Amino acid sequence: MKATTENIKAIIIEIVGESVELEDALPLAEQGVDSLDAVSIYLRIEETFGIKIPDEDLEQIGDIEAIVRYINERV
C-alpha cells in the first residue's frame, strides 16, 4: 500500500482524536501533536505500511509530506 497525504492525515486524526486541519508541510509538533501522540503515530505507520522506522530517521519525518516520501521510498 502506498502512503498518501490523505491516509497519513487519517492516522494522525485517529491518534490525536480531533478533527483538525492539518497542513502538509508544517512540522507536526507545531500543529498540536505532542511527543506521545507522535510515538503512537509512528507505531501506527509501521503497522499499517509494514515498515520499521529507526529512531535515527525520526528527524526526517517531521511533517506529513516528509512522512509520505519516507514511506513510499520503502514500500
Place this chain on the structure above:
Amino acid sequence: MLGITEIATYLPSAKWSNYDRKDKFSLDDDFIENKIGVRALCVKEKSEKASDLCLHAFANLEKKGGVKREHVDCCIVVTQNPDFNIPHVSAIVHGKLGLSRACACFDISLGCSGYVYGLSSIISFMRENDLTNGLLFTADPYSDIIDTEDKNTALLFGDGATVTHISREAAWLPRKFSFGTSGADYKELLCDNGRLYMNGRAIFSFTATAVPGHIQALLADNNLTDADIDRYIFHQGSKYIVDTIRKRLGVSEDKVPFDMAEYGNTVSSSVPIILEKEMECGDNKMLIISGFGVGLSWGSAILEKNQYERSYHESNDGKH
C-alpha cells in the same frame, strides 16, 4: 489451595509535584494530567533502602491482622534496587522482622513484570515445598537511580512497596499465568552506572504491540472472553500506555483502573497496589493482572475470587 490472603501497601508521604517541574521540561498541564497521568511522585527518605520500604509495607499488613511472623516460612522480595549487591534483600528483611530460621528467603530480579512472576514463583515454591505462610514483597526504589534532568523518566517513577500474604486461607486464587520475554531489546530500559535509561518510544511500541495480544491469547486459551473479566489491572507505566493497551484490547474504560496520579510508576508494586483495592470490591469475581517492562519482559495472570473463602480470622491459629 495456596493463594492471595491479603495485600498491604506502603507509599511514602513525601512527594514531588510534577506541576512544579512542568516548566523545566516545557510541558503543559494537559500533558501532565491526561498523557503522563501523574500529578505527584511519592519519594522515600534518602537514607531508606528497599528493605526499609518492605518493613513499612509489612507494618501495614500486621495492622490488618491475620499474619503471624513466627508462622512465615517463605519470604521473597521482588526488586532490582537492593540494599546491597550482596546479600539478598529478603535476608535483610528476614533479620529485621525476626522471622523463623526455617524460613526460605530469596529475591527476584524483575521490574514492572515482577509481581506476576513473583506471584507464580512464590505459590509454586510454597506448594512444592509444603510451605504454608509466604510473604511476597515488591520494593523497587527508583528515586535512587532516576536522573532528575531526564524528561523521559523524571516525571514517571515513584517509590512504594507492597507485601502479599500467601496462604491456604486464600481470598483470591490464580487460575493461569502466562509470560514472555524479548531479551534482544534489553537495552531499551536499563540502569548503567547507577542511572536509569529508558527509550520511551521503544518501550511504548513494545508494550502497545505485545501486551494486548498476550492478554487476548491468555483469555482464549482459558475459554474466557472480556465478558468474564471484571477488571484488568495493568502495570501503571503512564496514563498514555494504560489507555493505549485498553483501546487496543477493546475493553471498556470502567474495567481498567487507573490509579497512579498521586504516587507514580512504582514498578513491581503498581499491580498489587491496585489489586489490594480491587480485591475488596465485592462485585469482582475474576481479574486479569498484567505487568510489562524491564527485560523486556511481560507476565499476565487470571485471578479468581475463592468461592470457598473462609475468614482468615476464623482460623484457630492462622497457620494452615
